[in-house]
Amino acid sequence: MVTYPFSAVVGLDDLKLALVLNAVSPRVGGVLVRGEKGTAKSTIVRALAAQLPAVAVVPGCRFACDPAASDLGCPDGPHEPGVPGMERPAALVELPVGASEDRLVGSLDVERALTEGVKAFEPGLLAAAHRGVLYVDEVNLLHDHLVDLLLDAAALGTCYVERESVSVRHAARFLLVGTMNPEEGELRPQLLDRFGLTVEVRASRDPGERTEVVRRRLAFESDAAAFAARWAREESALAARIAAARSRVPGVRLPDARLRQIATVCAAFEVDGLRADLVTANAAIAHAAWQGRDVVTTEDVRAAARLSLPHRRRRDPFDAPGLDERLLEELLERTAGDDDQHDPEDDRPNGGPDDDDSDGGGPDGGGPDGGGPDGGGPDGGAGGFRRDGPGSGSGSGDDGDGDGV
Template sequence: MVYPFSAVVGMDDMRLALLLNAVSPAVGGVLVRGEKGTAKSTAVRALAAVLPPVAVVAGCRFGCDPAAPDPACPDGPHPADGPGAQRPARLVELPVGASEDRLVGSLDIERALTEGVKSFEPGLLAGAHRGVLYVDEVNLLHDHLVDLLLDAAALGRAYVEREGVSVQHAARFLLVGTMNPEEGELRPQLLDRFGLTVEVAAPREPGLRAEVVRRRFAADADPTGFEARWADEERELADRIAAARELLPRVELGDAALDQVTAVCAAFGVDGLRADIVTARAAIAHAAWCGRDQVIEDDVRVAARLALPHRRRRNPFDAPGLDEDTLEQALDDARPEPDGDPDPDDTPPEGGGSPEDGGPQDGSHQDGSPQDGGRPQDDASSGDTREPTTAPRGDAADPDAPRTEAAPAPEQPAVAPDQAFRARRLEVPGTGAGVAGRRSKARSERGRVVGSTRPAGAVTRLHLVDTVVAAAPHQRERGRTGPGLRLERGDLRQAELEGREGNLVLFVLDASGSMGSRTRVAAVKGAVLSLLTDAYQRRDKVGLVTFRGEGAELALPPTWSVEAAAARLTDLPTGGRSPIAAGLLRAHETLRVERVRDPRRRPLLVVVTDGRATGARGTDHLAQAHRAAGLLQAAGTASVVVDCESGFVQLGLAQVLGAHLGGQVLRMEELGALVQDMKDAA
């Protein structure tokens, strides 16, 4: 059973965004962001049931429109007056682990070379043509698949190239992606390719939550009866979508409305002009959805709330959002002046108008659907403004307490990181075979050709030169008499590609009092934040271990959510002793578990410390730290030590720790990519 779209409780922004794209697929699709268990997938799967049926050429695997068949269709050419048929709009789901051939389709290269037959097997893009392509957990999709997917969505065509054999076909679809931000973000340039984005969360009102549970139980108990109960609403919704599609070409975007669109986009400082185009298309679709043939201010307001939040981000860790005051001010500034001199007493207050002049009061659309306002600005982003606290140091607080080798510094409140910078690329030595990414060298599905092998199964990436070389010595015994080359299955060679992989970057951060002043701590956090930003851009998995006081803590288990790591870093207090051994042992155990869970992903350990190990008297803490480092080296863990030592007297303890880890040692000032570029140039 497909849960009825009309039966979804709440989620008004998500439903409206999906419906606007159903009316006008040119809007560019929807990205639905939200916590788990918020009916994201349920709503998307339910959408296809209310879309109008599609007329297709009979027998065409690519869903060509009989009124305008694709002249380049691999199943064509189709006669303009050929037989047609109707089928429901399709919902095609793209699995996260799909291959490139599964997405765009594949050529049978063996038949093409040995038999001269161009045999093409359509992929998911062909099946989604004139329907819905749904990607659940789109943030976990491999980058090369996302690139192919979004290129097809932008161009409306899919291309398959294999060693001189080329196939293309139409691929116009409604692209819908869902994701949980806790599991990692999309790259900003990919995020911008989605037309609209919405944030969803479970309702907090007990009554709404109870209604969700009630409907779910009713659907599970009697699927047929539940569908029949909502059949009328589903038909009305389908009819309204069809009517809006018919009205859409006649909707006029006047100069006044266009001025408001561009004024709003300029007010939020979005990059490029895609935001203006998407906002205008969404406003036109909303007008058609409301049954109007003219775009009005409310259409622009609704479109801006859906099209701009994810386009005004300035760094990877900023949450999408839209300031309502800025939106209303931009609309007001672009609003045409009425005829005659305006009365100063009638000027609406800044940030919105009164009910008489159409200003928003409760955040609702004209058609009655509520609209979520912009997110409030996060005060924490402006930095920590609290005054530093004072506390007695070490033994002075309690004269009777046992003395230690080094008196621990008092715990300090969390300090905001300094400004992030572009970090140099830290790599795992050697060549891996992990998942696609942008950090360390690896055998992968994309990259430069470095060799060839005999294929164990079907050939997907032919190494043409090596194939010819393998077949050439056997041409006489195979009876070749003409100019053609006689090939057999054993001659085929599969190309080996070398690209980049994503790694598990595990940070081990010294949060003890030896890290120094609040200024120094802020600089260290800024450096780690820069490395986190670099990990985000290189599609790495990240984790965070901190140590201070009496032990170590796994502050963030390995995850794709670099945002969560950045938040933990910002809120991290400092102070106390420096149990480096405990931190390294916790890292060793964390990596051991991750090797079992994700054996293909190679780890990179980044230890941020000044190398000083302190604790109770009578224990050789440096020796313990060095033994723990030896365990990590013996396990083959690639590591980098970031030396944070400062001051006139420097002991070089981080250098010694790096030697025991068998890794690279960098000063904090050497983390910048500009420094590395200058060294390479020299």
């Protein structure tokens, strides 16, 4: 099945950036996408999974263990050291709204228990999503106990199963993406806080953008393979840039001045606890790596705060999630200082030799900002994505279930 190209999605620049930051650094903690129906939320999540670097796994391991650093407690282990791994694409696992707890975390393998008389564990969706993407559509409609299990596993990177005399622990590190329509109900504040970043999306009111969305969607439905081929170069450039940014993350430095800036911003917005500070710091590091910098700057803090704070700030019960952009700018200007007088080379707009173009896409200027062979949208903005304000962009025109416009 051909997936709609990530680079071909029109607009949705904040969402693209949030997804990319999580792809660059899983420590960011996932993305919650809030928006009206028909805004391509599902389309862009499925498209991102195709851009993630392939993973090396131990052959035959149902828990996707890395042959270079296998899990000592893997239920399929212990794995012999030095066993050559096999590469496979990063998994995209979708959690249905009606899934049971057994389907999510795993359960006793009843078939083997009856036929062989042995106790064996049947992995669930959390095991299948390890080192990949776990996508939860309509996360606000899941039962609370399932959401608790899901977010605990995402926070710990481990799934614990205790049932039917089976006691199992296995690694479960994945990029968590949830989507929801606020009209159908909200998540509890405790659960909202467990998502690293949040993005509000809405359909564009610009007739030009809406026309381009429909044009591309019709072209994809007419000949998906040919449409994907036209975007192959932009997709390849995006995948290479994500891989380069991933390798750069461990070397990115977060100066004390920027750390104090993050703490000041989080305190001013009266967020509860310290998770906001940690998420903002990790997102700023990922943004610096995405931009090709070795030192976090105020621009990285700004981009991270815009995505990590809206769902965490204190607000009245009937206030919509959002961020006071003017207050954010005042706080950043007040605490900017001199960015630690770091080497000007660290401020190259798109990094080092890994990034040949100026907008984050392919050599022809197309790429993840929506430009490309179909004459898509303009570029610019944070991370190479154009930004028209909260909820900007319009997507592919998909209504979230793959049925098109």
